[in-house]
Amino acid sequence: MGVMREFNDDPLGFIERLQRDYGDIVWSRFLYVPALFLYHPNEIESVLTTNAKNFRKAMTLRSNFFQRLVGNGLLTSEGEEWKRQRRLSNPAFHRERVASYANTMVDYANRLITNWHEGETRDMHRDMMRLTLEIVVRCLFSADVSHDVDHIGDTLAEMVKPFASQATLKWILNNRLPTPEHIRFHRLARKIDNVVYRIIAERRANGKDEGDLLSMLLAAHDEDGSGMSDQQLRDEVMTLFLAGHETTALTLAWTWYLLGKNPEAEKKFHAELDNVLNDRDATFADLP
Ligand code: HEM
Structure with a gap:
C-alpha cells in the first residue's frame, strides 16, 4: 500500500x-x-x-475497462491482427493528411485563447484537456456537425475518468465488481457506441471522403479488397480518441509548467514566436 x-x-x-x-x-x-x-x-x-x-502489451491494456473502451484497436491488438489494422490505418497518418488537421488545431487554439485574460490564473491542465478533446473529436468526425458529436467528447471524457487513477485500489475493484461506477461506465460505453455506429452507417451510405480520420479508415482496403468491419472501425475510432487526447493534453500542460519554471527557455520561446510568426497564425509549414 x-x-x-x-x-x-x-x-x-x-x-x-x-x-x-x-x-x-x-x-x-x-x-x-x-x-x-x-x-x-x-x-x-x-x-x-x-x-x-x-x-506482450501491458495488462492494463487488456483489462475489462480498456477492452470495453477501445476493443481490439491498434493500441490493444497484437500479432497478425495488429499488423493488418496497422497496414489499413497507415494512410490516415500520411503527411498531407496530418497537415490538414493542423488548421483544426490552430482554429481551436485560437478559440480557446479568446477567453483568456491578461494576468488571470488558469487551470492549464483543464484548458489543455478541453482543447485536445475538441481537436481530436473534430479530426475524427469533421463533417458530422450533429448535436451528438458535440456530446461525444464529454461522454468519452466522463468514461475515461476512472483511468486517471488506475493505480488505485478503487480502480482495481471497479474492474472486477459491478459497482455503480462500473455500471455507469458500461451505460456510457453503450451510448457512445450508438452514436459511433450511426455515424459509420451514414458514412458508408453516402460514401464521401469528408477529409477526416474516419473517412480515411473507411476508405482503407487490403490487397484482397477487404476493409475494416464496423466493429473494427469503432475500435480504431475509440483508440484514436483515447490515444490522441490525454497524451497531448498532458504534454502541453507540462510544457506550460516547465516554461513557467524556466524563464530563459520562455524568453527563447517568445523570441522564436515573434521571429517566425510575427503575430500571424501558425501553420503546418511553420513546424520546422
Ligand atoms: C505527446 C503525445 C503522445 C504520446 C506521449 C503518445 C505515446 C504513445 C505510446 C507510449 C504508445 C505505445 C503504447 C504501447 O504500445 O504500449 C502509443 C501508441 C499509439 N498512439 Fe500515441 N502518443 C501521443 C499522441 C498520439 C496521438 C495524437 C495519436 C493519434 C491521434 C496517437 C495514437 C496512437 C496509436 C494509434 C497508438 C498505437 C500504435 C500501434 O501500436 O500501432 N498517439 N502512443
Missing part, C-alpha cells in the same frame, strides 16, 4: 526516487500488479524495438 500511496501523491517524484535509490532497472509492485521501471535508453530500446517480439 505504501508504494501505491507514494505513487499517487507524487508520481514523478516516486519514479525519480526509485532510480536514485535502486539504479536503472527497478522492480516494484502495486498491490498484486508487478511493475518494472526501465530508465536507460538501451533497455527501453531493447523492449520497444530489438527484442519487442519477446513482450
Whole structure:
C-alpha cells in the first residue's frame, strides 16, 4: 500500500526516487500488479524495438475497462491482427493528411485563447484537456456537425475518468465488481457506441471522403479488397480518441509548467514566436 500511496501523491517524484535509490532497472509492485521501471535508453530500446517480439502489451491494456473502451484497436491488438489494422490505418497518418488537421488545431487554439485574460490564473491542465478533446473529436468526425458529436467528447471524457487513477485500489475493484461506477461506465460505453455506429452507417451510405480520420479508415482496403468491419472501425475510432487526447493534453500542460519554471527557455520561446510568426497564425509549414 505504501508504494501505491507514494505513487499517487507524487508520481514523478516516486519514479525519480526509485532510480536514485535502486539504479536503472527497478522492480516494484502495486498491490498484486508487478511493475518494472526501465530508465536507460538501451533497455527501453531493447523492449520497444530489438527484442519487442519477446513482450506482450501491458495488462492494463487488456483489462475489462480498456477492452470495453477501445476493443481490439491498434493500441490493444497484437500479432497478425495488429499488423493488418496497422497496414489499413497507415494512410490516415500520411503527411498531407496530418497537415490538414493542423488548421483544426490552430482554429481551436485560437478559440480557446479568446477567453483568456491578461494576468488571470488558469487551470492549464483543464484548458489543455478541453482543447485536445475538441481537436481530436473534430479530426475524427469533421463533417458530422450533429448535436451528438458535440456530446461525444464529454461522454468519452466522463468514461475515461476512472483511468486517471488506475493505480488505485478503487480502480482495481471497479474492474472486477459491478459497482455503480462500473455500471455507469458500461451505460456510457453503450451510448457512445450508438452514436459511433450511426455515424459509420451514414458514412458508408453516402460514401464521401469528408477529409477526416474516419473517412480515411473507411476508405482503407487490403490487397484482397477487404476493409475494416464496423466493429473494427469503432475500435480504431475509440483508440484514436483515447490515444490522441490525454497524451497531448498532458504534454502541453507540462510544457506550460516547465516554461513557467524556466524563464530563459520562455524568453527563447517568445523570441522564436515573434521571429517566425510575427503575430500571424501558425501553420503546418511553420513546424520546422
Ligand atoms: C505527446 C503525445 C503522445 C504520446 C506521449 C503518445 C505515446 C504513445 C505510446 C507510449 C504508445 C505505445 C503504447 C504501447 O504500445 O504500449 C502509443 C501508441 C499509439 N498512439 Fe500515441 N502518443 C501521443 C499522441 C498520439 C496521438 C495524437 C495519436 C493519434 C491521434 C496517437 C495514437 C496512437 C496509436 C494509434 C497508438 C498505437 C500504435 C500501434 O501500436 O500501432 N498517439 N502512443
